[in-house]
Structure formats: structure tokens, C-alpha cells
Amino acid sequence: MLTIVDYGVGNLASIKNMLKKVGSDALISSSENDILAAKKLILPGVGAFDTCAGKLQASGLVNALHRKVHEEKVPVLGVCVGHQLLFRDSEEGKLPGLGWIPGNVVRFNQGLLTPGLKVPHMGWTDVVVSKSSRLFDDMHEEPRFYFVHSYHARLDDPADALVQADYGYRFVAGVEHGNILGVQFHPEKSHKFGMKLLSNFVKHY
Amino acid sequence: MMRTRVIPALLIQKGGLVKSVKFKDYKYVGDPINAVRIFNEKEVDEIVILDISATAEKRGPNIQKIREIASEAFMPLGYGGGITRLEEIRELITAGVEKVILNTSAFQNPGLVEEGAKYIGSQSIVVSVDVKKNFWGKYKVYVQNGGRNTGSDPGGYARQMENAGAGEILLNSIDRDGTFAGYDTELIKIVCDSVSIPVVAIGGAASVSDLAEAAQFGASGVSAGSIFVFQGPHRAVLISYPSQAELKKNGLIK
Numbered sequence: 001m002l003t004i005v006d007y008g009v010g011n012l013a014s015i016k017n018m019l020k021k022v023g024s025d026a027l028i029s030s031s032e033n034d035i036l037a038a039k040k041l042i043l044p045g046v047g048a049f050d051t052c053a054g055k056l057q058a059s060g061l062v063n064a065l066h067r068k069v070h071e072e073k074v075p076v077l078g079v080c081v082g083h084q085l086l087f088r089d090s091e092e093g094k095l096p097g098l099g100w101i102p103g104n105v106v107r108f109n110q111g112l113l114t115p116g117l118k119v120p121h122m123g124w125t126d127v128v129v130s131k132s133s134r135l136f137d138d139m140h141e142e143p144r145f146y147f148v149h150s151y152h153a154r155l156d157d158p159a160d161a162l163v164q165a166d167y168g169y170r171f172v173a174g175v176e177h178g179n180i181l182g183v184q185f186h187p188e189k190s191h192k193f194g195m196k197l198l199s200n201f202v203k204h205y
Numbered sequence: 206m207m208r209t210r211v212i213p214a215l216l217i218q219k220g221g222l223v224k225s226v227k228f229k230d231y232k233y234v235g236d237p238i239n240a241v242r243i244f245n246e247k248e249v250d251e252i253v254i255l256d257i258s259a260t261a262e263k264r265g266p267n268i269q270k271i272r273e274i275a276s277e278a279f280m281p282l283g284y285g286g287g288i289t290r291l292e293e294i295r296e297l298i299t300a301g302v303e304k305v306i307l308n309t310s311a312f313q314n315p316g317l318v319e320e321g322a323k324y325i326g327s328q329s330i331v332v333s334v335d336v337k338k339n340f341w342g343k344y345k346v347y348v349q350n351g352g353r354n355t356g357s358d359p360g361g362y363a364r365q366m367e368n369a370g371a372g373e374i375l376l377n378s379i380d381r382d383g384t385f386a387g388y389d390t391e392l393i394k395i396v397c398d399s400v401s402i403p404v405v406a407i408g409g410a411a412s413v414s415d416l417a418e419a420a421q422f423g424a425s426g427v428s429a430g431s432i433f434v435f436q437g438p439h440r441a442v443l444i445s446y447p448s449q450a451e452l453k454k455n456g457l458i459k
Contacts, residue, residue, distance in 0.1 A: 123209075
């Protein structure tokens with residue numbers, strides 16, 4: 001079962017809706033047993049980093065997640081702040097992330113943005129896929145996704161970068177590190193591009 | 206490539222889709238869910254739904270209906286109309302809405318903007334600012350679907366809402382609504398210069414080049430109703446949306 005981790009934040013219905021559209025019946029759950037039984041996980045997240053990190057800690061699911069992802073090597077896809085939680089920490093908050101991928105999360109460097117570019121970066125942006133990945137198998141041409149964020153990942157190892165996008169400068173918009181994947185954008189709100197990506201996660205992982 | 210968001214705005218009155226002229230003269234356009242399906246196929250950037258009869262009827266959002274609409278929306282969905290409590294914001298987010306749009310209640314209770322932003326983050330709290338010129342040509346903010354003049358100037362009001370926690374301003378020109386007279390670019394510039402959050406302009410667009418003009422005056426997103434639901438001088442109902450090629454030609458993708 002593909003399980004969407006419900007730790008009290010975000011718009012989980014949208015992810016479930018799109019998965020349903022691509023033929024996958026996902027479970028939204030906050031139960032440790034469901035997480036332990038999952039074959040695949042989606043870690044959502046929206047809002048402030050510390051709000052998400054704090055609620056995830058308080059949910060009591062962190063140990064189960066560590067076990068699934070590290071010992072059982074179950075595929076996990078972080079979305080938006082769920083993607084940011086994959087790293088050590090964030091400039092936005094004080095709480096630690098899950099630390100599954102070496103790197104941290106930093107605010108858009110306003111000094112490098114051209115005048116008129118506002119933070120948050122909100123809207124559709126074209127992406128560049130930087131390494132071959134089943135997540136982008138058969139992707140539609142000129143892939144673009146919907147972003148809403150003020151912070152982005154900075155990787156210790158550039159080889160973990162899966163997707164990049166330009167907003168004033170090129171930043172990491174998605175990662176793949178073994179069984180751990182994350183995207184800064186919202187596939188569940190990105191039409192056929194998001195459908196293809198989620199359907200690839202369902203079929204190929 | 207930089208893309209300006211192009212956002213169809215759908216008005217709902219008594220469960221049906223309608224379109225107004227200057228916030229009056231409502232014309233029935235069709236079924237909202239059907240319209241969302243069509244906009245979905247056209248891969249619109251985002252969609253905004255405003256239930257314009259909710260506040261007047263003193264009721265909250267129709268969550269069941271919105272959930273149905275959201276389940277068909279594979280793009281970001283904004284909803285406004287009749288929201289007065291944090292609990293309703295929670296329900297809307299859970300129903301699948303990304304952006305909660307506050308208008309009358311933001312004026313009456315800016316604390317709701319703050320509470321909403323704390324709960325879900327500023328990016329999901331939009332304040333809709335409806336503006337009309339008074340007899341002396343001064344811009345004033347109106348609430349209650351254009352029925353009440355607040356006396357506030359739009360720039361100062363928008364800034365106040367940004368400070369309260371709004372992550373976006375939906376700037377609506379009542380004078381231009383449904384008129385096909387083009388956007389009020391002066392108003393767009395005033396508000397964009399007053400805030401650092403994104404401003405989405407609406408009211409008056411007749412063509413894709415009008416959308417592009419609003420972007421040139423600072424709008425981060427450009428919204429419209431009539432041009433996406435009507436065709437021709439007699440306002441025949443036809444749902445449409447510019448193609449990627451048209452958007453590129455007009456500089457909305459560059």
C-alpha cells in the first residue's frame with residue numbers, strides 16, 4: 001500500500017485525488033502500524049519548517065519512518081516541506097529535519113534575484129532533469145511544475161540532485177538518493193506533469 | 206523561462222456559475238464543476254472560485270460542493286466567499302483548497318488573516334481587495350461584494366493586510382469588472398508598489414495582451430472572468446484559455 005503520512009499538516013486530499021486519477025488507491029494515515037505496513041511512502045508538508053518538523057516529532061512516527069526508509073529501504077517521496085524535511089535542518093527554523101540526505105535548506109538569496117522577483121517563489125516553473133531517473137520516465141515535453149516556497153535545498157553532494165529550476169538562479173528542485181526522493185514543487189497540483197511523476201513513483205519504485 | 210500566472214476566476218451564485226458587469230448584471234454561465242473540468246483539460250495555471258452570495262446570505266462556505274470541485278482540480282485552487290472563522294479555513298484546506306481568499310472578514314477582523322497565516326502559512330492566505338473610484342476620482346476599498354465603502358485607500362490597506370500575514374493580494378477593480386475595458390494599470394501599480402507580496406490583478410481584461418499589460422505594471426498573476434467564459438459581443442458562453450504559444454507570443458512566458 002502506498003501510504004501518505006498524515007502528521008497533521010497539509011493538503012493530503014489533493015495528493016490522494018491525483019493518485020486516484022492515475023489509478024492508485026493511497027491510504028492517508030497517522031497510525032504507526034499503517035506506516036510499518038506501507039510498501040511506499042509519501043511525506044507531505046506545507047507551511048513553516050518548524051511547524052512541520054515539530055508536528056512530525058510529536059506524531060510519534062519518526063522511529064517507524066527511520067526504520068522503513070533506512071532498514072527496509074522502502075521508497076519515500078517528500079513533497080514541498082516534506083522534501084525539505086529530508087535534510088539536516090533549515091535556515092527557516094531551529095528544529096532538525098530527518099537528516100536522510102546530506103544537505104540543508106536555505107532561504108532564496110535575495111541578493112542573487114533580479115529586481116522584481118519576489119519571495120516566495122510562487123507559480124509555474126520549467127524544470128531541468130539533471131540525472132536519469134525512473135521518476136521522469138516518459139515525461140511530457142517541457143515539464144513545468146507549480147512551486148510555492150521561500151527556501152530550497154543545498155546539497156552536500158551534487159550527485160543527489162535530480163531536478164533543477166531557475167528562479168533568479170538555478171536551485172535544486174528535487175533529489176534522489178537511493179530509495180529517498182523529494183520534490184520542492186507540488187506534483188499533485190501540476191496537471192499532466194505531476195500525474196506522470198506520481199504515476200512513475202507508483203509504477204517504477 | 207519566467208511564467209506569469211494566468212488565472213480564470215469563477216463566480217458562484219446560488220450554486221451556479223455566473224459572470225457580472227461592475228459587480229452587477231449577473232448572467233448564468235453554467236455548472237461550476239463542469240467548468241473546472243474544462244479548465245483542467247486546458248491546463249490552466251491556477252483557478253479562483255468566489256462564492257459571491259455567501260456573505261450576503263450570511264452563511265459560510267459550502268464545503269461539500271468545494272470538496273467536489275477540488276477533487277477535479279489538478280491545479281492550485283483558491284476559494285473565497287463567506288469565510289469568517291479559522292475553523293472554516295481548516296475545513297477548506299482539508300477539502301483540497303490551496304488558497305483561502307478573505308475579503309469582508311479580513312476588513313472586519315484582520316486577526317483572522319493572522320490566525321490563518323499561523324495555521325497554514327502566509328502562502329495560502331489571500332486577501333481580496335475590491336476597489337472603486339469615488340466621485341472625486343480617489344480609489345477606495347469596498348467590502349461586502351462591492352456594497353460597502355471602507356474609506357481605506359488600496360495601497361495602505363494592502364500593506365496592512367500584508368503585515369497581518371496575507372501572502373498574496375487579489376486586486377479587483379469594480380469599475381472594470383466585466384467591461385472588457387482593460388485593466389486599471391494605475392491601480393495595479395499603486396498596490397504593487399505598496400506591498401512586497403505577489404499581487405494578482407483582476408477586472409477588465411479583454412485580450413491576452415491586456416493580461417500581459419497588467420504583468421508589465423507589476424502583477425505577479427493576472428486573473429479574469431469574462432474573457433475565459435464568454436466569446437463575442439453578445440457574451441455567448443464559451444470556455445477558453447490561451448495556448449502556451451499565445452502566452453509566449455504575448456510575453457507572459459519569456
